[in-house]
Structures are given as C-alpha cells and as structure tokens.
Amino acid sequence: MSITSGIGLVSGIDTVSLIEQLLAIDSQAKVPIYQRISSLTAAKTALMDVNARMLSLGNSARSFRIDDVFRSVLASSSNEEILGATASTRANPGQYTFRVKQLVSTSQKMSGGFVSSGESPLGLDSLSLEWGNGRVPANINLDDLNGGEGVDRGSIRIKDQAGNESVIDLSEATSLQEVIGLINDDDNVQVVASFSTDSIKIVDESGGIGAFSVVNEGGSTTATDLGIEGLASGAFLQGEPINALAPSSLLSSLNDGNGVFIRDAGITDFVLRVNGTDWPIDLGRQDSPISVDSLLEDLNDGDGITINDDSASPDFTVVSSTGVEVDIDLGVILDDEGEVDREAVTTVGELLQRANGTLTDEFGAGQVVLQINAEGTGFELVDSMGGGAEPQIIGAGPNGDDTAGDLGLLQTGTGGTISGSIIPNKVEVARASTIRDLMTRVQEQTEGAVTVSIAADGDGIDFSAGGDPVAILAGTIDGAGLGGDVQTIRDLGLTEGDEAATLSGRRVSSGLGTVLLRSLQGGSGLGGSSLTVTDRDGDSVTIGNLDQLETLEELVVVIGSAMTGSNVDVSIRLNEEGNGMKVTDQSGGTGNLQVSGDAAAGLGIANIDLAGDEQMGENLQIQYVSLASSLSDLNYGRGIGTGKFKITNGDGQSQTIDIGSDSKTLYDVMREINAIATGVRASLNENGDGLIIEDTSPGAFPIKVESVSGSTARDLGILGEASEAGGSIDGSYEKVIDLDPADSLEDVVGKINDSGFAVSASVLNTGSGGTPYRLVMSSDISGAAGDLVVDTFGVDLGLSTLTEARNAKVFIGEGDSRLLIESESNTVEDVIAGLTLDLRSASSGPVTVNVTRDEAGIVESVEGFVTAFNDVIDRINTYDTYDSETETRGPLLGDPTVSRVRSEMYRALQQSAVGIETSYRYLSQVGIKVTTDGKIELDKAKFNAAYESDPEAVENLFAAFEQQGSSTTEISEGVTVNETSTTYTVLGFGDIFEQLAERMTNSIDGTMTLADRQFETLLEAQDDRISRIDERLEAKRVRLQREFVAMEESLARLQSQQSSLGSLNQNIAIAGSLLG
Incomplete structure (x- = not known):
C-alpha cells in the first residue's frame, strides 16, 4: 500500500502535509544557525572590504618611493610649435635653452624622365642599395676635427687682396661643408675655399695686390681651429692640418671608421719585444676576477645566471665519467611541509656550495667538483671518478640549456675536466677606446720600456723604446680562425714582425672627404701599383708606384697630374654617388678610351676599352664592416638584437x-x-x-x-x-635587386617594393614635357644612417638627390659654448637626464624649457594617501558600530581584527620615521593631523611651507628607505647556512604604511587573511551543523513515512477483517431465513 499520492487510501489522512508540518517544527533549529551564517557572511564580506581598502592604502603609500613622487617634475616649453618637452623623475629642475637647427630628413633619390611608366624599358640588369655607408664620406662634422676636440663656435674675419673685409659667422655651422659654403657664399670678399685630405685651402680671386689674411673674431679661436688663421702667401692660403690624430682620438674612428680590433677577457692583442724581453699587450676590457663573493647578477654583463622558479625542477645536470647523472637545483628548496628551506643561490660561493653539496652526496667528497678556474674568468668541473667517458654538463628543467650556457659549462670535458668558457664579470678596467688609452696601456704593461706617440705628420702611430729596437709580434691565437692574433697590429698600421728603433705605422687617420686605399674592395686595398690610360686621341701614360699612396684623394691627384703632364686628356674622379670612379675622355678623338694595369681592378675600372667618352666604374666596395664593428652600430645603425x-x-x-x-x-x-x-x-x-x-x-x-x-x-x-x-x-648590408633590362618603370617600382628592403619606390608624373615619368626611391630609415647609395651598374638613370638624408640637430645652451646634439629621430631622449625633446620645427631663435618640481602632483599624492587612510578608518567605523536607536549592530562590532588594524594605523601615524636625521620626522610636522572624528586631514599651507623650506626633508619623511639583507652563519666547521633576515635601517612613512598594509593583508599570514580564514572555518562549521540537522530531518521523514505506511496497512487489514465479519453475519442471516 502506498501513500505517495499524499492522501491515505484507508485513513484519508494527508500524510505528506502532516509529515512536512512535523518536520517544519524540527527545522526551526536551523533558523538561529542561518542567522549566524548571515552574520558571519556579512562580517567576512565587511572584513574583505576593509582588506581591499587597506591594499589601496598600501599602494598609495608605496608610490611615494616606487613612483618617485617627490621627484616628479613638469617640463614646459616657451614655444611648443618648435619644441615640446616631457620630463621623467630623473630630470633635475632647471631652465634649459635650446635651438633647433634642423629636423631629421629621409634620403630620397629621383631619376631622370621617361616617356612612359609602363612601356619604356630601363635597361637595368640589377640595382644595388646601401644605407648610410658604402661611399666616400660627403659630410665631415666639425666636432670630429682636431682629434675629436672640434672647432670653437665663433666667427672669422677675412680680408682679401683688394682690401675687402668680412666677418663670417660660423657659430651655427656643424660640418666642414657648411664652413666652406658660408665662406664661398659671402659677397663681401672674393675668395674660394675648399678642403683636401687634411686641411682647408682658400684662394683669393679679388685680383688685388694687398695682404690676404684670415683671423679670429670676437675672442673666438674658430680660424685657428680650422687651421686657416694667419697671413697668406700671395693669393693662396694653405691651411694647417685639422685632421691630425690626437690623444683623444677614438680608436673606433681610425681606418675609415673600421676601428682597431681588440679582444676582451685578458687575451693578448699583440706583443712588443725590446732587448729580448717580450711584453704582452692587452687592450681589452679587464673584469674583476670571479670569486666566491661575486654576485650571480653581475655575471654575463649584468644578465646574470638563469635559475628557474620551479622548486621541483633542476637547473642543469652533471653527467659523470661513470655515466651517472646528477641534477643540480640552484633555486628555492622546500622542506617536507612545503616551507622554504633554502632560498635560491645569489652568489658564486652559494652556487658552488649548493652544487658541490649535491655532487658530494652522490659521489663522495672531492670526486666530482665544480670550482672557479685558476684565472678567475669562469668555472670548471673536475671529475676524478676515473670512468670510461668524459664528464658532461647538459641542460635541464624548464629553462633547458640556459643555466649551463650562462655558466659557460654546456659542453663535454677533456681529460676529466670541463673547462668553461669565459664569463664576463663586473668591469674593473674598460677596454681601450682612445689613443691616450693605448698610450697608457703600453706604458703600464711594458713598465715604461715602450712609448706610444702620434707620428709627426699626425696620421699614424709610432712605437719607440728610447732608441732600442722594438719589434711587434702576434698576439694570442684564440682558435676563432679569424686572424685575431695579427689583426690589431694591422689596424694600428703595422705588420707583424716589424722592428725598428721607431716603429712608424701606416696612415690610420681617414682624410677629409676621402678614404684609405686599403679600405677599397672590402679591405683588400688597391691590389696593384700601376695604371695605364690611353685617351681617344691616342695619347697614353702609365702611372706607377700607386701602392705607395695611402688615400684615394692622393691617388686621384697623382693620376691627374701624370695625365696632364703626358697630355692625356682624360679625367678619373669619383662619381656623383661617391661609391665608384668615373672615367671621362675630353680629347675629342675617335679612337678607343682604354684603361688597364694591375691597379685598375682595385679602382673598379679594369678592362675599359670603348669607343665612347665616358665609362662608370664598378662599386669601389669601401669596407665599413670589420671584426671590430660594434653590434650596436650595425644593421643601418639600428643595432643587432640579442x-x-x-x-x-x-x-x-x-x-x-x-x-x-x-x-x-x-x-x-x-x-x-x-x-x-x-x-x-x-x-x-x-x-x-x-x-x-x-x-x-x-x-x-x-x-x-x-x-x-x-x-x-x-x-x-x-x-x-x-x-x-x-x-x-x-x-x-648591400642589397641587390634582380631586374630585367626589359623592365619598365612600373616593373622596377614593383620589384623594389616587393624586395622587403628598407626602401620604397614610386612613379612621379610631373605632367610636363615629353618625359614626365620619374622613378623616386625613398629610404625607410630616417636620418644620416638611411642615406641611400644607389648603384645602377653602369646604366645612367640620371639619378639626383631629391632630399638629403640629415640627422636632426639641436643646440643646447647659448653663445659660443653651446653644444650640438645630433639625432636620427626628431625625438631626442636623455640629452639632459630624464628630459625628452620633441623637435617640431627649425628655429632661428632659442626655445626655453623650464623643468620644475610637480608640487601640485606631490600634494595630490599626499592627499591620495590621506584619502586612502580615511577610507580604511571610515569602513572600520561603519562596520564596527552600534545604532542604539535602531538597535542595529555593525557586522564587525567588537571584532578584534579590525580593532587591531585601527590601532596599528594610528600607532604608525603617530610614530616617527625610522632612521631619519633630516628636519622632519613626524607627519604632524608637515600638516597631517588627526581630526575629532578620528580621520586625518592635510593642512596644505603647512605642507607647502614645509616643502618650500626643506624639500629633501619632506621627501625623506615619506620616501626614505634603506635595508640590510641576509647574512651567512657557520653552524659547524666548514658548514655555513644563509640566514635570510631583513633589517630596515631607514624608513619613511610611505614604506611604514606599505609594510603595515602588507602585514595586515598578506595572502599567506596577513592579520586579515588569518581572520578571513577563521570566518571561513566558522562558516564551514555552521554549514556542517545545517547538514547534520538536514540528515536528521531526512531520517525522520523516512521514519514517519514508514510509520504512516504501516498505519495504512493496519487500517487496511482491519477494514478487510470488518468486511469479512460483515459478510459472515450476512451469510448467517441468510442461512437463518432459509432455515426458519
């Protein structure tokens, strides 16, 4: 029998409703529990709200130091249309004056005209492009002259032979070309200026007979620095050399900018021998030796040693000679309970201790040992196990090979030892960068036996030993297979094995507007000594001994003089691009123009034999990349990334x-x-x-x-x-685009743009004349580094410069002492520390930039701190309260946690700053005070007065911070452990409150975190009580259901029995009637 319908079939009782009513009575026991859950949940939510406000207070307090609030500055420009400025916290307040000389411009080349853009073939087989290099320099910065000492910014006075005088202002000139242009453009004197390999020359064309002179003007030394101060001889003034080397000359500027090859890490660059004594010379960077005290973060030029963050993973694996693999973990070590047992290693000593401890546990003491090598330049692993294989170190863990590679040990040993590669440590002595550094290193490392000096002509470097013969010998062979043992000697202008009382090197100073002959053909040089030229009229000359010359300009002059002397009417000079020679016949003859000789190939004009007047030479391939090339200078000035x-x-x-x-x-x-x-x-x-x-x-x-x-x-x-x-x-870095001679202008443009190189091409339609279509090529690299050098391999496209590649130039300061700054972008960063300039337009007048402390921002930050503090207090007061009128309790009324938070906050507020010795030590001294309602407020007037009086003291009050770190303790002989403890010796209120917030909110053991966990525990307990009551109610429901089912079954049986008795009585009655 069932009661699932809810109504008893026999009793007619609504058993479901009755059971629910009975259970509802028992369920009343859950009401106070739910009330408790509601109360606990409200308290927990309120606590987390306070926690969030406390985090906000910590962030606000932290910003005083982390964001350098008290060093925040504002930069304002007197003319935003010319120059904008922004400043970071590193900028010092002050007033700075600038003048924008020019903005950056991008190189553009334009061809001659063509009849059609899509039909006329250009005849190009290929096109080569170079950016910023590959040509004879066309621009000489004044700052590079006189051994890098530059030229005084001022004026010169010129008086020509006709008595005309003019003062020429050169204070704005930044290049030698500008100087020449300003002199030649002056209408008051009749002179023509030009420059040759080392000096300026000026010719008087006035026709007068008086004195021709150039003098300094206005107290400057400009004429002297330009080498042209003095009285001329007749109508010709030959200037003094201004391109001579000086002790301050950069080694990187020698050899046409290819520099001097130097190796670091204690490698001998060359050897000087005097009277049988060999002196090894090391010009490279000298690092501090690696020791047990060396910080790992200082190794590898500050990149440190990679250590993974996974406490369960090793950093590298040692494979012994017996084939046993041992994982080495340099990171955090946890104990069995998951707590930190040992922190990650931070010094070389800790690394060796950790690694050797693990190796000793596996192999026994001294069997496999990791140690610093004898030179202190790296690490080595010594395996004394005597196994049949060589020891090996391989990568392991999530960082793979990184850790072993950083240690220089990712390799297999030889003879039981893995000798690691050199690991750079902190720099003790920087590598030699100037001729003065070269002089010093040689003097020190030969104990004064050898002296380095600049040659009398100012072009080379001499070595001498007080009259004794000095020989220069090869340095260390380093196994790189690049000739490094003799390259430094070559770069100094000498040959390995040279010996003399005075070793005089070849010219290493690049000339003005020329290059060294040995820079041609990729550094192979001229490759010959003679050249034969025959003009179309049949006159011929052979010029010899060309290998004795040193610059391309000298060679051009010698060839020109020889041809003039032999009536050969041919000119050989640089082409317009400056990357090759151009041979032009002016004889008017009808024969062939011919050029031959073993020097012709080096000049790119070999095998010329044509019935024409002009022939373009091949690319001179001027070297601009060398072993010494800095990675930061390559890739068109953009550098090489790691x-x-x-x-x-x-x-x-x-x-x-x-x-x-x-x-x-x-x-x-x-x-x-x-x-x-x-x-x-x-x-x-x-x-x-x-x-x-x-x-x-x-x-x-x-x-x-x-x-x-x-x-x-x-x-x-x-x-x-x-x-x-x-x-x-x-x-x-020279890029070649393959073309077809039948390609039209549009075809060429498409192939250039499809090349992926740093150039963009387009067709320009001038709309006039019979040949309106022109090819325009624009560099994608701004400034001088993107200067396009185009080689058409002899096909004359009539290329001209549409826009010259120029760096932005801005002067800092005023008067003759102002400094010139160049930039490949119109955004100039950190010329003055922390100041960024946005150059917007060239100007003839100065622009003033004022950098001032952002006092309004400082006050705003302090007000933000006050607001954050009050927000916490306000929340605590809201939750820890009782309304007597409504008899409403706050969710955290009487809660000890928020009471502690409040107490700690007021205690921190009223204490003094830690370790501060400047004039302000309490917040009340700078206008922060507690009001009657327990909140704090900022008295701006008092704060501003304090800041104006002593800004450093106010900054220290909020942002000072000093700490002492961990120490090492010896717990038994030879066994040390690191004790990680931090002591704060100086603390401003920013860090006082940040640390307070951290103690309160830390996700592991913060006061409010622990309280929140307690609330969670209490809520779980109440949930458990509810669950137990529900279990009892469910059990009672089942019991009641069973009892009602039993009752129905009993009633059903009784009803059945009653029915049976009724039937029996009826039957008896029937029987009686029948019998009666």
Whole structure:
C-alpha cells in the first residue's frame, strides 16, 4: 500500500502535509544557525572590504618611493610649435635653452624622365642599395676635427687682396661643408675655399695686390681651429692640418671608421719585444676576477645566471665519467611541509656550495667538483671518478640549456675536466677606446720600456723604446680562425714582425672627404701599383708606384697630374654617388678610351676599352664592416638584437647559437659561431660590408639559418638558406635587386617594393614635357644612417638627390659654448637626464624649457594617501558600530581584527620615521593631523611651507628607505647556512604604511587573511551543523513515512477483517431465513 499520492487510501489522512508540518517544527533549529551564517557572511564580506581598502592604502603609500613622487617634475616649453618637452623623475629642475637647427630628413633619390611608366624599358640588369655607408664620406662634422676636440663656435674675419673685409659667422655651422659654403657664399670678399685630405685651402680671386689674411673674431679661436688663421702667401692660403690624430682620438674612428680590433677577457692583442724581453699587450676590457663573493647578477654583463622558479625542477645536470647523472637545483628548496628551506643561490660561493653539496652526496667528497678556474674568468668541473667517458654538463628543467650556457659549462670535458668558457664579470678596467688609452696601456704593461706617440705628420702611430729596437709580434691565437692574433697590429698600421728603433705605422687617420686605399674592395686595398690610360686621341701614360699612396684623394691627384703632364686628356674622379670612379675622355678623338694595369681592378675600372667618352666604374666596395664593428652600430645603425638562431650545415647537423649582451662586436658573434657550429665557418665577406656563413661540410644540402628567438639572425642579414649545397649565406648590408633590362618603370617600382628592403619606390608624373615619368626611391630609415647609395651598374638613370638624408640637430645652451646634439629621430631622449625633446620645427631663435618640481602632483599624492587612510578608518567605523536607536549592530562590532588594524594605523601615524636625521620626522610636522572624528586631514599651507623650506626633508619623511639583507652563519666547521633576515635601517612613512598594509593583508599570514580564514572555518562549521540537522530531518521523514505506511496497512487489514465479519453475519442471516 502506498501513500505517495499524499492522501491515505484507508485513513484519508494527508500524510505528506502532516509529515512536512512535523518536520517544519524540527527545522526551526536551523533558523538561529542561518542567522549566524548571515552574520558571519556579512562580517567576512565587511572584513574583505576593509582588506581591499587597506591594499589601496598600501599602494598609495608605496608610490611615494616606487613612483618617485617627490621627484616628479613638469617640463614646459616657451614655444611648443618648435619644441615640446616631457620630463621623467630623473630630470633635475632647471631652465634649459635650446635651438633647433634642423629636423631629421629621409634620403630620397629621383631619376631622370621617361616617356612612359609602363612601356619604356630601363635597361637595368640589377640595382644595388646601401644605407648610410658604402661611399666616400660627403659630410665631415666639425666636432670630429682636431682629434675629436672640434672647432670653437665663433666667427672669422677675412680680408682679401683688394682690401675687402668680412666677418663670417660660423657659430651655427656643424660640418666642414657648411664652413666652406658660408665662406664661398659671402659677397663681401672674393675668395674660394675648399678642403683636401687634411686641411682647408682658400684662394683669393679679388685680383688685388694687398695682404690676404684670415683671423679670429670676437675672442673666438674658430680660424685657428680650422687651421686657416694667419697671413697668406700671395693669393693662396694653405691651411694647417685639422685632421691630425690626437690623444683623444677614438680608436673606433681610425681606418675609415673600421676601428682597431681588440679582444676582451685578458687575451693578448699583440706583443712588443725590446732587448729580448717580450711584453704582452692587452687592450681589452679587464673584469674583476670571479670569486666566491661575486654576485650571480653581475655575471654575463649584468644578465646574470638563469635559475628557474620551479622548486621541483633542476637547473642543469652533471653527467659523470661513470655515466651517472646528477641534477643540480640552484633555486628555492622546500622542506617536507612545503616551507622554504633554502632560498635560491645569489652568489658564486652559494652556487658552488649548493652544487658541490649535491655532487658530494652522490659521489663522495672531492670526486666530482665544480670550482672557479685558476684565472678567475669562469668555472670548471673536475671529475676524478676515473670512468670510461668524459664528464658532461647538459641542460635541464624548464629553462633547458640556459643555466649551463650562462655558466659557460654546456659542453663535454677533456681529460676529466670541463673547462668553461669565459664569463664576463663586473668591469674593473674598460677596454681601450682612445689613443691616450693605448698610450697608457703600453706604458703600464711594458713598465715604461715602450712609448706610444702620434707620428709627426699626425696620421699614424709610432712605437719607440728610447732608441732600442722594438719589434711587434702576434698576439694570442684564440682558435676563432679569424686572424685575431695579427689583426690589431694591422689596424694600428703595422705588420707583424716589424722592428725598428721607431716603429712608424701606416696612415690610420681617414682624410677629409676621402678614404684609405686599403679600405677599397672590402679591405683588400688597391691590389696593384700601376695604371695605364690611353685617351681617344691616342695619347697614353702609365702611372706607377700607386701602392705607395695611402688615400684615394692622393691617388686621384697623382693620376691627374701624370695625365696632364703626358697630355692625356682624360679625367678619373669619383662619381656623383661617391661609391665608384668615373672615367671621362675630353680629347675629342675617335679612337678607343682604354684603361688597364694591375691597379685598375682595385679602382673598379679594369678592362675599359670603348669607343665612347665616358665609362662608370664598378662599386669601389669601401669596407665599413670589420671584426671590430660594434653590434650596436650595425644593421643601418639600428643595432643587432640579442637572441638565438640555428645553423644547419649540409650534413644536416644543427647547432643553436645564443647571442647575449656579452657579445659586443661582430668578432664576438663570429667567434661563437666558429666555436660551436660544426662544418660551418663565419667570417667577413669579400666586400667588407657584412658577415658570411660558409658551409665547410661535405653534405648534399644547402646550409640554412633559422631564427629560434629574437631578431639576431635577421639583423645580421643571415636568415635564410644558401642557393646550393656547399654554398654560403652572405649577410651583406648591400642589397641587390634582380631586374630585367626589359623592365619598365612600373616593373622596377614593383620589384623594389616587393624586395622587403628598407626602401620604397614610386612613379612621379610631373605632367610636363615629353618625359614626365620619374622613378623616386625613398629610404625607410630616417636620418644620416638611411642615406641611400644607389648603384645602377653602369646604366645612367640620371639619378639626383631629391632630399638629403640629415640627422636632426639641436643646440643646447647659448653663445659660443653651446653644444650640438645630433639625432636620427626628431625625438631626442636623455640629452639632459630624464628630459625628452620633441623637435617640431627649425628655429632661428632659442626655445626655453623650464623643468620644475610637480608640487601640485606631490600634494595630490599626499592627499591620495590621506584619502586612502580615511577610507580604511571610515569602513572600520561603519562596520564596527552600534545604532542604539535602531538597535542595529555593525557586522564587525567588537571584532578584534579590525580593532587591531585601527590601532596599528594610528600607532604608525603617530610614530616617527625610522632612521631619519633630516628636519622632519613626524607627519604632524608637515600638516597631517588627526581630526575629532578620528580621520586625518592635510593642512596644505603647512605642507607647502614645509616643502618650500626643506624639500629633501619632506621627501625623506615619506620616501626614505634603506635595508640590510641576509647574512651567512657557520653552524659547524666548514658548514655555513644563509640566514635570510631583513633589517630596515631607514624608513619613511610611505614604506611604514606599505609594510603595515602588507602585514595586515598578506595572502599567506596577513592579520586579515588569518581572520578571513577563521570566518571561513566558522562558516564551514555552521554549514556542517545545517547538514547534520538536514540528515536528521531526512531520517525522520523516512521514519514517519514508514510509520504512516504501516498505519495504512493496519487500517487496511482491519477494514478487510470488518468486511469479512460483515459478510459472515450476512451469510448467517441468510442461512437463518432459509432455515426458519
């Protein structure tokens, strides 16, 4: 029998309703529990609200120091249309004067006209492009003259032979070309100025017979610095050399900017021998030796040692000679309860202790040991196990090879020892950068036996030993296969093995507007000594001994003089682009113009034999990339980024090359490639304009370079694959676009734009004349670094410069002492620390920038702190309250946690700053006081007066911070442990309240965090009580249901029995009637 319908079939009782009513009575026991849950939830929510307000207070307090609030400044420009300025907290208040000389401009080239843009073939087989290099320099900065001492900004006075005088203001000139132009453009005197390899010359064309002179004007030394001060000899004034070397001359500027090759890490660059004594000379950077006290963060040029954050993962693995692998974990070590047992290592000593402790546990003491090498330049691992294999260190953990690589130990040992690579530490002595540094290093390292001086002609460098013969010998062979042992000697203008009482080097100073002959053809030089020229009229001359000359200008002058003397009517000079020679016949003859000789190829004019008057020479391939090239200067001035790339040789063997911040020069990159990559050789390419990667393996596949991370391979120009097996990948910065002679103007534009190179091309339609269509090429690199050099391989497109590539130039200061700043962008950063200039227009007058403390911002930050403090107090007061009229209790009434928070806040507010010795130590001294309602307020007048009186003291009051870190304790002989404890010796109120907020809100053990957990525990307990009551009610429901079912069943049986008795009585009655 069932009662699921809710109504008893026999009793007619609504059992479901009756059961629910009975259970509802028992459920009343849950009401106070739900009330308790509601109360606890409200309290928990209120506490978290206070917690959030406390976090906000901590953030507000933290900002005083972290955001350098008291050093925030404002920059205002007197003319925003010319120059805008913004300042960071590093900028010092003051007034600065600027004058914008010129904005940055981008190089644009334009061709001659064509009849059609889509039909006329241009006849180009190919087009080569270079940016900022590859031509004879056309612009000489005045600041580079006189050994880098520059030229005084002022005026000169010129008097010509006719008695005319003029004062020429050169104070705004920034280049030698501008000086020449200003002199020649002056209408008051009849003179013509020009410059040659080392000096300026001025010719008087007035026709007078008086004295011709140039003097300084207005107290300046401008004429003297330009080498033209004095009285001329007749109508000709030959200036003094202004391009001579000086002790201050940068080594990087020598050899046409290719510099002097120097190796770091204690490698001998060359050896000087005097009287049988060899003196090794090291010009490189000298690092502090690595010791147990060295900080890991100082290694690898400040990049440190990679340590993973996963406490369960190792950082590298040592494989012993017996084949046993041992994981080394340098990070945080946790105990069995998950608490920090040991912090991550931070010093070399801690690293060795951690690693050797693990190795000792596995192999026993002294069997496998990691240690600093004898030179203090890196690490080594010594395996004394005597196994059959060599020890090895491999990568492990989430960072893979990084940690072992950072330690220089990612390798297999030899003879039981892994000798790690050199690890740069903190710089003790910077690498030599000037000739003065070279002089000092040689004097110190030879103990005064050898002296370096500048040659008498100012072009080279001399070595002498007090009259004794001095020899220069090769330096250390470093295994890079790049000739580094003799390259420094060559760059100093000498040859390995030279010996003399005075070793006089070749010219290393680049001339004015010319290049050294040995820079031609990628650094191979002229390659010959003679040149034969025959004009179309049949006159011929052979010029010899050209290999004795040193600059291209000297060579052009000698050739020109020889041809004039032999009546050969031909000119050989630089083409308009400055990247090749141009041969022009002016004889009027009908024969062939011919050029030959072993020097012709070096000049790009070999095998000329044509029935024409003009021939463009091939690219001179002036070297501008060398072993000494700084990575920051390559890639068209944009630098080489750090990163990894993978080289796969023809045999399919792959190695990953990791270029970090410790790589400073192109040599560093090539050395790393040659040391790691198998069957591969990196070197300078033939044109001296980039890196080349050659496949030396016997493999059948083309070598390829793939990027792993960063942009390093792309920046080096080596990303890609060789065209054939056994080939190479040339990272030349000269880019060649393949064309077809039948290509029209539109075809050429399309191929240029599709090349992916840093150039954009378009067709210009002038709309006039019979040839209105022109090719326009624009560099995608702004400033002088993007100066386009275009080579059409002899096809005359009539190219001209539409827009000259120029850097932005701005003067700082006023008068003759002002400084010139150049930038490849119109945004100039940190010329003055923390100040960024936005150059918007050139100006003839000065613009003043005022940098002032942002006092309004400082007050606003202090007010923000006051507001955040009051917000916490207001919330606490709201929640910890009782309304007697409504008898309403706040959710945190009497709560000890918020009471403690409030007490701690007032205690912090009223204490003094920690360790402050300046004039203000209490917040009340600067206008922060407690009001009658328990909140605080800022008296702005008092604060401003305090700040005006002593801004440093106010800053210290809020933002001062000093701490002492962990210490090492010896717990038994030879066993030390790190005790991580921090003591704050100086604390301003910003950090006092930030630390207070941290103690209150820390997610692990903060006061409010613990209280929140207690609330959570209480809520869980109430939920458990509800669950237990529900379980009892459910059990009672089941029992009642069973009882009602039993009752119905009993009633049903009774009803059945009653029915049976009724039937029996009826039957008896029937029987009686029948019998009666």
